[in-house]
Amino acid sequence: MAHDDSAKTSSSKLVIRNIGLLLSGDLASPILDADTIVAVDGRITAVGREKDVDTTQATMTVDAKRTTVAPGLIDSHVHPVCGDWTPRQNQLGWIDSYMNGGVTTMVSAGEVHTPGRPKDVVGLKAMAIFAQRAFHAYRPGGVKIYAGAPVIEHGMVEDDFKELAAAGVTILGEVGLGSVKDGKTARQMVRWARKYGIQSTIHTGGPSIPGSSLIDKDMVLETDADVIGHVNGGHTALPDEQITELCARSTRALEIVHNGNERAALLALRTAMELKQMDRVILGTDSPAGSGVQPLGILRLISLLSSLGNIPGEQAFCLATGNTAKIRRLDCGLIAPGREASFVFMDKAQHSAGKNLLDSIQKGDLPGIGMVIIDGAVSAHRSRNTPPATVAPEVVK
Ligand SMILES: [Zn+2]
Incomplete structure (x- = not known):
């Protein structure tokens, strides 16, 4: 509609x-x-x-x-491509389906499933600006989609981030999904992004699909992105001691995703509770993905964290609404x-x-x-x- x-x-x-x-x-x-x-x-x-x-x-x-x-629920981690189509599982109408799962706002973690995704600097900037504009103008089911999330590649300079910000880009795609795999370069680019008001997220854990790679806790800590994306892996999680160390040593947001390791999700939640830092926990689906499209993914996470993580249901809803809105600087939630x-x-x-x-x-x-x-x-x-x-x-x- x-x-x-x-x-x-x-x-x-x-x-x-x-x-x-x-x-x-x-x-x-x-x-x-x-x-x-x-x-x-x-x-x-x-x-x-x-x-x-x-x-x-x-x-x-x-x-x-x-x-x-x-x-309305916020999905902090989606991978849209164009319109209401996802090439990952070649499905139409997925965003409208998520709205039927209570999601009214989505945040892109990169339009990385785009067939033929450009990886040269001018091409990736053009694609990000296109995605930001297109999803701002087109809202399947009325859902607000904050997209246009470029994935950093080697060769980007400070002026590229300045230019992206001036063009309306507000978020980076997952750090680590492009050619930048070292903490030093990633940290520099994340800082440039932050300087111009662009928020960053880092992929955490093993590779999601052939072509992506491992990001361990040292890389996450060195990069210091605003959001520790899928702290419970997407899908392959880091060892337990690395997850608890990320919770304890970083002050950045802890994102738990549906398409991650469920045991690791409960560990991250428990650790955040012990640290009395539940306000850092936000929820996403990390979809569409190899495991498909999950219209009820955020509801399923709320139910999982409440029933097995032993948090009251009303608190579990905050992780998918107010927490995400505050961390993502959105006026919903x-x-x-x-x-x-x-x-x-x-x-x-x-x-x-x-x-x-x-x-x-x-x-x-x-x-x-x-x-x-x-x-x-x-x-x-x-x-x-x-x-x-x-x-x-x-x-x-
Ligand atoms: Zn990822």
């Missing part, structure tokens, strides 16, 4: 009422004492009890029917005035053994999605991909 920009000329007011459980996305207070959200022109303007907020003159009212509302009005409505899946949504997640089940809203507009009603929600919200006006 494409969003219709022509409809945005007059002011819109969305009221979501009768919320049973409101998840904030913020680890400091993951559950809000509120049952109503008001959003004007795609931005949250008020959160509170229905009697305390102005719900008049709404252009759309959603009755949440006492279900759970959370910020939190239920708070001024933030993007993107939401996922969930209920426990039909016939789950859980008592309620959070209990079902803590027991390892996936939630059922009843609605997805992006920028104040409905992108999906009942998800076509999750198990059916016991109760689904309804647009009442």
